Structure formats: structure tokens, C-alpha cells
Amino acid sequence: MNKLTIAIDGPAGSGKSTVARRVAALLGYLYLDSGAMYRAVALKAVERKISLENEGGLEALARETHVELKAPTAEQETAGLKNRVFLDGREVTQEIRTPEVAQAASRLATIAKVREVLVAEQQRAGQGGGVVMEGRDIGTVVFPCAELKIFLEASPETRAERRWKEHQEKGEEMTLLEVLQEVKERDKRDRERKVSPLVKASDAVLVDNTAMGIEETARLIVFLAEEKEKLKSGIVEK
């Protein structure tokens, strides 16, 4: 088998989920959204009113929580759904996408013990390869030996605008400035935290898709992946 492990990391709104989903579909790989795991545990903490300062309580919560990622049905996929998320068996696909849960997730994600639990689950889920996993620390911590690592970037304004459009489509009242602030605040926390900060792995390919569409970006990554697949199978073009 020549199937690879592909890691896609980058800041909020850079296009990781959309592009990773498309890359996985084009290559026939499994798509895994690690951020959805942080979001689901964060949602549970918010619902149970566990303080985001309570590190011991949050670690225990992460250990007793089961998050399952499932592929959407063909119909849901046509409607733009990238994956379905189940928290202890309950579907939370929509609930985890609010700005409040995003903020809670990025605070929870600063706790080393919580990360240990989720990283171990991600490694289990991705073992065997043939997987595109996206997040913040996939190429640096979860799969440091991934055969293809992409660091996806886009300007903060473009990323905020993309997110704002999504909120508009869902009928959520947020100004573009509010979304930009949310995204910037989260990026700062993600980049500056002590454990597994958002950073480009030294061997990752930097792809800035500020001025690129989803399909173009996905096909660029598929091109790079196919080159790596050939190398893995021993077919090296002269």
C-alpha cells in the first residue's frame, strides 16, 4: 500500500477542513478533523459548567468523553457538510460551530493533559495511513513522521471574511469586525501557548491560499501527494 499520512495545519479559517475533506475525497483517503474533538470536549465542559481554569476537572472530562467523527451522507455532503460529530453518542455537528465553543476549545487546548488524551485518540484514529488529518499540531506532534505536511495560510482579513460569510448563511448576527477579533484572539492563543503551539513544521510546505479557490488548493495538495505516493511505491520519474 502506498497510502500516505497527510497533515494539514494552519490558523482558523485558512481552509483546512474544506480543503482536507476535498483532498481526502480525491485520493480516497479518510478525513479527520482534530479541531472537532477539541470543540466537542469544550462543548461538554460548557454544558456541565466546568470552569476553563479547572485543569484537573477538564482532564478527567476529556478522559471520560467519547468523540466520534463520521462521514456525512451523500445528501449532507452536497449541502456542504464536511463531517458529523458525535459527543458520547449525541450528534453535535452544528452546536460545536459557534464562536463561543471555538473560544472555549482554544482555551481548553492550552492544557497539556487534555491534549495528551486527544492526541492519543487522534494517533489511534489515523494509524495505518491513508488519512488526511487537519488541526494545529498534526505535523509537529500528532504525526511528526507524516509523509506530506501542509501549512495552510491566508491573510487574517480573508479568513475572517470566509468565516463571516458562513455565519451570515446560518443567519447568525455577527459583524465582520467581531469575527475578525474572534479569529485573531484565537490565533494569538493558539500560536503563543506553551504546549504544541500552532507553528509550521520545518518540513511542511507553506501554501498561502488567500487568492486561491478550494478546488485549486486541493488539487495542488493532491499533486504533491501523488508525487509522494510514487516515491513510496518506488516509482521515481526520471
Ligand code: CDP
Ligand atoms: O478549517 P478552517 O478553519 O481552516 O477553514 P474552513 O472551515 O475549511 O474554511 C472556512 C471557509 O472558507 C469555508 O466556508 C470555505 O468554504 C471557505 N474557503 C474559501 O472560500 N476558499 C478557500 N480557498 C478555502 C476555504
Ligand code: CDP
Ligand atoms: O475551524 P477552526 O480552524 O476555526 O478551528 P478548529 O480547527 O475547529 O479548532 C478549534 C480550536 O481547537 C483551535 O482554535 C485550537 O485552539 C484547538 N485545536 C488545537 O489546539 N489543536 C488541534 N490539532 C486542533 C484544534
